[in-house]
Amino acid sequence: xxxxxxxxxxxxxxxxxxxxxxxxxxxxxxxxxxxxxxxxxxxxxxxxxxxxxxxxxxxxxxxxxxxxxxxxxxxxxxxxxxxxxxxxxxxxxxxxxxxxxxxxxxxxxxxxxxxxxxxxxxxxxxxxxxxxxxxxxxxxxxxxxxxxxxxxxxxxxxxxxxxxxxxxxxxxxxxxxxxxxxxxxxxxxxxxxxxxxxxxxxxxxxxxxxxxxxxxxxxxxxxxxxxxxxxxxxxxxxxxxxxxxxxxxxxxxxxxxxxxxxxxxxxxxxxxxxxxxxxxxxxxxxxxxxxxxxxxxxxxxxxxxxxxxxxxxxxxxxxxxxxxxxxxxxxxxxxxxxxxxxxxxxxxxxxxxxxxxxxxxxxxxx
Numbered sequence: 028x029x030x031x032x033x034x035x036x037x038x039x040x041x042x043x044x045x046x047x048x049x050x051x052x053x054x055x056x057x058x059x060x061x062x063x064x065x066x067x068x069x070x071x072x073x074x075x076x077x078x079x080x081x082x083x084x085x086x087x088x089x090x091x092x093x094x095x096x097x098x099x100x101x102x103x104x105x106x107x108x109x110x111x112x113x114x115x116x117x118x119x120x121x122x123x124x125x126x127x128x129x130x131x132x133x134x135x136x137x138x139x140x141x142x143x144x145x146x147x148x149x150x151x152x153x154x155x156x157x158x159x160x161x162x163x164x165x166x167x168x169x170x171x172x173x174x175x176x177x178x179x180x181x182x183x184x185x186x187x188x189x190x191x192x193x194x195x196x197x198x199x200x201x202x203x204x205x206x207x208x209x210x211x212x213x214x215x216x217x218x219x220x221x222x223x224x225x226x227x228x229x230x231x232x233x234x235x236x237x238x239x240x241x242x243x244x245x246x247x248x249x250x251x252x253x254x255x256x257x258x259x260x261x262x263x264x265x266x267x268x269x270x271x272x273x274x275x276x277x278x279x280x281x282x283x284x285x286x287x288x289x290x291x292x293x294x295x296x297x298x299x300x301x302x303x304x305x306x307x308x309x310x311x312x313x314x315x316x317x318x319x320x321x322x323x324x325x326x327x328x329x330x331x332x333x334x335x336x337x338x339x340x341x342x343x344x345x346x347x348x349x350x351x352x353x354x355x356x357x358x359x360x361x362x363x364x365x366x367x368x369x370x371x372x373x374x375x376x377x378x379x380x381x382x383x384x385x386x387x388x389x390x391x392x393x
Contacts, residue, residue, distance in 0.1 A: 194226070
């Protein structure tokens, strides 16, 4: 067949075929990823999902976000902060269909990037401050903002000028909360002291209760904590001491329970998961929400807190909502080293991953 005859006879059919193929490609390109595979969220918890504390707050917040966005939800409880246990939990979740995994305890961060690189098609979110792998990032709430305001209340209410603080171990997450609390304490009482006792565990009822007794013996009359469960508040109530709660409030206490610093994990998880579902996640950025986004707040104040102190506390909350500034201006650590000067502000990067020092007024229990 001559070329001219071929063009006349067969080219129109060829063009129709090319157009059909192109239409199929275009139609498929407009299909959203979530129509091809359902998003299934895996949650790794260091304790029980029903602990009336840290783990329950995360479990509830993340499962509610999954309902909002019609995602599957699987959780793995009581996963110790070791490489073997975290890796095993992640493997089980991935094998069960999870393609988005949230690591909800600080100690998991040491292993998050290495694990994330093993599962390049799975998205990882962790509370640790780690997130160098291309498919991982970090998320948290700026609880230190609420700690600062609670410190003002505690410092004003203390009669001895000595406050007690119980937590697991020194890391950037715990240290920035300790330092913010001490800064607020010294706004109310410039000579006040904050004695910190480390228990070495996120949940050790005996150690936490004994720590309250020991801190009281050193003069502390207001107790707060950074642990999974409120054993410290329960012991403070038993001893007639004032206290500041943490994370969530599941129990009723006396008027000596001054307030609590609260996370709102539902708001944070709704934001983080919503961004992922809609394709807006940027794994080069971290999520860190505070007062302004209602991710942290204070529990209702005890009637023991005077109107004057309540007004000061809420005025400082409003200031922080406007400029997010807690760690700014002249700040010395408890070794006399200048850490921040006039017109300066400690960066988010240092607050999140590098705060390995304690502010003036903080004493470590010996």
